[in-house]
Amino acid sequence: MTTRTLEHASDTGWREVRLDVLKRIEDLPSLSSVVAEFLALSRREYFTAKDFESVLSKDQALVARLLKVANSGLYGRPRHIRSIPEAVVLVGLDQMKKIVFAVSTEGLTRLRLKNYAYEPSRGYWMHSTAIGLAARALLGVLPVKPMHAEEGFVAGLLHDVGKLIIDDYLDPIPGKRPVTLAEEAAAVGMDHAELAEYILRQWRLPETIVESIRDHHQAPDAPAIAPGARVLQLAEVVVDTWHVGHGEPIDLSTDFDPAPxxxxxxxxxxxxxxxPQLIWDIRQNLTGIDNLYREN
Ligand SMILES: [Fe+2]
Ligand SMILES: [Fe+2]
Known part of the structure; x- marks a missing residue:
């Protein structure tokens, strides 16, 4: 890895790296713009299958994929569902939300990391999904919620998205030890949390998500930290108990130690x-996570 420092940001070499990074961000399979609208809808106390349909219908390719998945038998028996309202009735709104997120992130979740210390084939996405599920469960029990539960899920799923870009700029690391934030900054001029801020703003995700991801490596007592970042940090310490994404199979029997x-x-x-109830809920949510993102 060529070490670069921010003082040299005006160097030609740095400028090239910056341009290259921006180009790669553009090339990332982007989230459907429907996701941001869908999150806004989910924040409402009450919405109908028709509201759900009118948001989704802005992306017909997404609707086609949703119907295909809803009909596939993955979410119950194979059926003949022809419309989104019909799918909501037959598959259920909760399952449909899961399908929306799964289908909207399909392109992204095909990407793999070479240089970070995750299990190579699917570890990064298993880790990210686990953080999303844990953040959602945590938000479900918090008396004061810094974001909506569905936003927490998306924030968890995308919290390390900057790594998808930085990975290409890292030299192969023997033994795949964890990459430090300083090493990321030395490679591209910013760490994965800072880079994520750029990416997520381009995808027009809600500010609560952008800020919580931007701050997820700050000290929990940092004065200006976004409160949602602490939710991600807590999700991360719980999920790390079971080493999700760092090897298979996942053993959820280890007890979580809250003391530290x-x-x-x-x-x-x-x-x-x-x-205790929260840890139980998170364990329930993570059961079967080994089966996600298997290539078929
Ligand atoms: Fe993470
Ligand atoms: Fe991170």
Whole structure:
């Protein structure tokens, strides 16, 4: 890896790296713009199958894929569903939300990382999905929620998205030890959290998601940290108990030890009494995660 420092950002070499990074961001399979609208809809207390359809119908390719998946038998028996409202009735709104996210991120989730310390074939996406599921479960029990549960899921799923770009600029690391933020900055001039901010703004995701991802490597007591970042941090310490994404198969039997994370729990505002139920919920959510993103 050629070490570069920010002071040399005006160097021709740096300019080339910057341009190259921007080009690669453009080339990323982007999220359907429907996702941002869908999140706005999910924030409403009440919405109908028709509302759901009118948001989704802005992306007909997405609708076609959704119907194909809803009919595939992956979410119950194979059926003959011809419309989104019909799918909502037959498959259920919760399942449909899952299908929306799965289908909207299909292109992205085909990407793999070479140089980060994840299980090579699917580890990165298993880790990201696990953080999304854990963040969603955590938001479900928090008395004061810095973001909506569905936003928490998307934030978790995309929290490390900057790595998808930086990976190409890292030299192969023997033994695939974890890559530090400083090494990322030395490679492209910013770390994966800072880079994610650019990417997610281009995808027009809600500010709560962008900020929580931008700050997810800040100290939990940093004065200006976005509160949603602490949700991601807590999701990360819980999920790391089971080494999700770092090897297979995943053993969920290890007990989570909250002792080293008391300060983080307090800052997030999770009453200690809710912890056992939360850990149980997260375990339930992660059951079967080994089966995601298998190439068929
Ligand atoms: Fe992560
Ligand atoms: Fe990260």
């Amino acid at each position: 994370h008391g300060a983080l729990f307090a800052r997030v505002g999770l009453p200690e009494s809710r912890l």
